[in-house]
Amino acid sequence: MLNKRLISPEFYQFVKDVAANNNREWFKRHKERYEKNVFLPFKELTEQVIELMQQLDPVIQIDYKQAAFRFHRDTRFSKDKSPYKLWMGAAVSREGRKNTRYPEIYFQFGPGENFIAGGLYRPDKDTLYNIREKIAKNPKEFEEILHDKRILKQFPGGFKGERNKRLPVKQWQELAGKYPFLLNKQFYTIKYYTPEEILQQDDLAAFIVRHYQAMQKFNDWLLDLQQD
Numbered sequence: 001m002l003n004k005r006l007i008s009p010e011f012y013q014f015v016k017d018v019a020a021n022n023n024r025e026w027f028k029r030h031k032e033r034y035e036k037n038v039f040l041p042f043k044e045l046t047e048q049v050i051e052l053m054q055q056l057d058p059v060i061q062i063d064y065k066q067a068a069f070r071f072h073r074d075t076r077f078s079k080d081k082s083p084y085k086l087w088m089g090a091a092v093s094r095e096g097r098k099n100t101r102y103p104e105i106y107f108q109f110g111p112g113e114n115f116i117a118g119g120l121y122r123p124d125k126d127t128l129y130n131i132r133e134k135i136a137k138n139p140k141e142f143e144e145i146l147h148d149k150r151i152l153k154q155f156p157g158g159f160k161g162e163r164n165k166r167l168p169v170k171q172w173q174e175l176a177g178k179y180p181f182l183l184n185k186q187f188y189t190i191k192y193y194t195p196e197e198i199l200q201q202d203d204l205a206a207f208i209v210r211h212y213q214a215m216q217k218f219n220d221w222l223l224d225l226q227q228d
Contacts, residue, residue: 004203006045010037012111012195015086019111022082039071042088042109048205053092053105053212066096086110091121100124101226103219105212114198116208118215119159119188120222127225129168132182134225136172139179145218146181151189154214161186189215 014037018027027034046064054060068090075081087110093099101124106117123131135142145151146159163183167173176182191211201207212219 004048004205005199005201006041006048007109007198007204008037008041009199011041011109012199014038015088016111018084019086022084024083027084034071038088042068042090045205046090046092049090049092049105049107049208052205052209056209056212057094060092060094062092062094062096064090066098067092069097086112101127103212103215103222105208107208109195109198111195114193114195115190116193116211117188117190118155118211119186119218121186121188123186128185130225131187131222132167132169132172134221135179135182136169136175139175139182142181142221143179145221148217150214151217154211155189155191157191158189159184160188160190187218 010033014030014033017030021027043064046067050060050062050064050067068088069085071085071088073080073083073085075083087108089106089108091097091099091104091106093104094102099120100122101120103120104118106121108115120127120131152158159181161184163180164185165183167176167182172182198204
């Protein structure tokens with residue numbers, strides 16, 4: 001029988017324990033707990049999300065390694081040398097966690113922060129240019145997406161994203177006064193949850209994918225851009 005309650009209280013407890021013992025010696029002694037309560041459940045959850053997403057977009061052909069971020073931190077260029085993260089996260093899209101072009105669903109769980117995000121968090125230079133060009137051609141169409149009732153019901157905070165102060169095209173700069181979302185460098189939505197809200201989900205994978213489905217109007221707009 002498919003296990004649909006994969007994130008457990010033991011998942012959160014282990015990560016809390018890591019926060020208090022963030023060193024390799026402690027982790028080595030408790031690696032079995034990590035495998036049983038964190039890694040394997042999160043892997044199964046991610047694989048379930050991928051399978052559900054493939055039903056919506058058969059072009060998605062990725063595996064767990066392509067979607068999930070490692071629990072081990074890359075400390076080479078960081079002042080913080082703590083070896084482990086305090087969360088597990090994965091991005092499911094046509095390009096997995098390295099996505100720069102396609103609509104995605106990202107989910108991250110840990111005792112400090114739990115959230116599910118949709119949209120496009122890290123567009124590459126060419127994709128961002130094409131997004132802005134498409135918006136400039138029909139800004140009212142994109143404005144309708146920003147106010148889409150289904151998106152706002154799932155993500156009451158609407159679209160987020162850092163913004164540029166200046167744009168490379170004069171016409172865009174002029175339009176940005178009326179349509180400031182042209183300045184966006186990112187186009188994503190995010191919904192935060194408590195650990196208790198995550199734990200009470202009877203089918204967490206389906207719950208996650210419903211956030212992607214709520215973004216369908218933006219997802220279709222972005223996929224159309226890639227096909228132009």
